[in-house]
Structures are given as C-alpha cells and as structure tokens.
Amino acid sequence: MSIGNSPEDERPFRDESQEARPSVGRALQQARIAAGLTVDDVSRATRVRIAIVHAIEADDFAPCGGDVYARGHIRTLARAVHLDPEPLIARYDGDHGGRPAPTPAAPLFEAERIRPERRGPNWTAAMVAAIVVVIGFVGFTAVKGGGDSGDSKSQVAEVAEPAIGKTASPTPTKPKPAEPTGEPSDSAIAAAPQDKVTVQVSAPNGRSWISAKDHNGRMLFDGLLKKGESKTFQDSAKINLILGDAGAIELYVNGKKIEDTFKPGAVERLTYTKGDPVAG
Numbered sequence: 001m002s003i004g005n006s007p008e009d010e011r012p013f014r015d016e017s018q019e020a021r022p023s024v025g026r027a028l029q030q031a032r033i034a035a036g037l038t039v040d041d042v043s044r045a046t047r048v049r050i051a052i053v054h055a056i057e058a059d060d061f062a063p064c065g066g067d068v069y070a071r072g073h074i075r076t077l078a079r080a081v082h083l084d085p086e087p088l089i090a091r092y093d094g095d096h097g098g099r100p101a102p103t104p105a106a107p108l109f110e111a112e113r114i115r116p117e118r119r120g121p122n123w124t125a126a127m128v129a130a131i132v133v134v135i136g137f138v139g140f141t142a143v144k145g146g147g148d149s150g151d152s153k154s155q156v157a158e159v160a161e162p163a164i165g166k167t168a169s170p171t172p173t174k175p176k177p178a179e180p181t182g183e184p185s186d187s188a189i190a191a192a193p194q195d196k197v198t199v200q201v202s203a204p205n206g207r208s209w210i211s212a213k214d215h216n217g218r219m220l221f222d223g224l225l226k227k228g229e230s231k232t233f234q235d236s237a238k239i240n241l242i243l244g245d246a247g248a249i250e251l252y253v254n255g256k257k258i259e260d261t262f263k264p265g266a267v268e269r270l271t272y273t274k275g276d277p278v279a280g
Helices: 016-020 024-034 039-046 050-057 067-080 085-095 106-113 123-144 149-168
Strands: 197-202 208-213 219-225 230-235 238-243 250-253 268-273
Touching: 024 050, 024 067, 024 085, 039 050, 039 067, 039 208, 039 238, 050 067, 067 085, 197 208, 197 238, 197 268, 208 230, 219 230, 230 238
Parallel strands: none
Antiparallel strands: 197 230, 197 250, 208 219, 208 238, 238 268
C-alpha cells in the first residue's frame, strides 16, 4: 500500500478567471445580441462583410487578411455593439504575439521639407528698369533736339508718364470664390428650406452609431456619433435613419424637435420627408 496523494490530488488547478472571461469573438457576439442587432445590421452599419463578421464571432481571424486588418475589424465591430474596443484589442494582441510595429513616417516629412517655395514677380525690379529707360530717353532727346527744348520736354513728359504708370501698377488678381461645403451647417435647421427635408441628429446624452441615407439609397453617414456631437443631413425628398442607441439621440426635422421618447439601447429605423415631420 502506497502513502501519498491520490492521482486526483496531483491534477493542476484550473484558472477559473480565464474560463469565465469570454473570448474576443464571443464577447462581440454577446454584445451584439444584447443590443438587439443581427449580423446583417452590424454588417450594414460597419461595412464589414457578413462572412467576416461570422468568422470573427467564431474567433476565426484568417479571413481578415492579417493582424492589422483583424485589429481594425475588432475595433469597428466593438463600437457598433457599444463595447470598449481597447480590452478586446489587448486580448487579441496577447493571443497573437503582440501588437504590430508602426510604420515609420520619416519619408513623408522629408518630402514635405524639400518642396520648393514659389515666388511671385519682382515688381520693384521692373519699376527700376522702367525708370532707367525713361531717364535714358530724356537724355537722348535733350542732346538731339537742343534748340527745341520746350517741345522736347513736353514729349518726354508725355512718354514718361504712361511708361511709369503701366509698369508700376500690376494687374489685380480676382479672389477665387469660396468652394461650397459638402455638409450643411447647424444654421440649416433654423432656416430649413420648404422644398427639402433637413434632419439634425445630436447625441447629448451618450454615444450611438447612426446610419443616414438619401432617397436614392446613397450613404450620407455611417459611423459612431460621440457624446456632444451632432450631424445635419439634407435631401430633396427623403432621409432614412438607423439609430443604434435611440435613447441617446435628439432629432430636429425641418426645424422642429421630435418629441418621441426613445428607450435607451433601442434600435430605431426612421424615415422623414418634407413638410411637417412624421417618422415613417
């Protein structure tokens, strides 16, 4: 009969904390389900393909095409489902050999530093040259027409005045008109045109990802709206919105505030047209 520990006592202890903490893909999947979003919703909001979203939620990062792209997809998906991306990125780096080294930016700065400097025309030198020509012409005329000094002086005066005036006055350049900006400012809400639909989305109570399209389905904005930020959209017929966390959003449509009370964490799909705002 042997004395000592049984084989069960010699088994290594399990790390309960590691088993309790979900993987990167599992954490993203749980947060998506908790936010009430489908894989198709997340794919449309982030422009990450559905197949890649499925693969990441299964902890398969091969379809991403490398660590740099995998880290970018993880950060984008985490923001779409209201997760802090940094802990997930840190765990991914720990499981895949650490963070990739950054690309040096020295060549870009060198190229900017050696760019040649443009210079305008030297009007001072042109004026001096014109004065020298006039003085030479005066001397030549005085020597040639010694008897007709009065006529010579009048002729010189007539020639000298336009020569100096034309040389010393550079042609004025017309300022270029300011280019129109692509996105309307917040003042568009105060004076919303009657022939268009104007929607302002603000996030005073928290952050939320939003998606906005015009009546042709063209994407106007797709991303995260941080706390305190606002976006204004305008179209000739219709604005389609998707709000990831409608409880954090305030809406102003065609100059009027929308008084609907959205629940925190609720996903809302809204459509607004011209005239008195009514969500579709």
